[in-house]
Amino acid sequence: MPTKTPKAYFKKDKSFCRQRKTHESKLTMTKKEIAAGVIHAVPADMEKALTSDAHILAKWNSLTPIQRNEWICWTTIVKKPETRAEHIERMVAELKEGERQPCCWPGCPHRRPKAKKWFKN
Numbered sequence: 001m002p003t004k005t006p007k008a009y010f011k012k013d014k015s016f017c018r019q020r021k022t023h024e025s026k027l028t029m030t031k032k033e034i035a036a037g038v039i040h041a042v043p044a045d046m047e048k049a050l051t052s053d054a055h056i057l058a059k060w061n062s063l064t065p066i067q068r069n070e071w072i073c074w075t076t077i078v079k080k081p082e083t084r085a086e087h088i089e090r091m092v093a094e095l096k097e098g099e100r101q102p103c104c105w106p107g108c109p110h111r112r113p114k115a116k117k118w119f120k121n
Helices: 006-030 044-051 054-062 065-076 081-097 113-118
Strands: none
Touching (some): 044 065, 065 081
């Protein structure tokens, strides 16, 4: 009794898989995922700065969750919007230079109780 050869099925499956992989890679290319920190989520203004440059986004996503958390907290803990904008610009510049966490920063007071003494509520 003649049956269809498995090759016909494999060819269909391979082409289907090839199409699916291509489709998935296109989806991944258009959707930019930003990794968050341990405690803090990435705010919209930081997200805009990070997604503006693929190189910066790759460096951001290569940081550890604690390092990302430090950058987020360092940027969001300031009171003035002007200072926050300056911190975001400095963060992008320092990530380009290869820095992995903010310089001269005692640490996130939300994660490290000992760092709370440096911040007034």
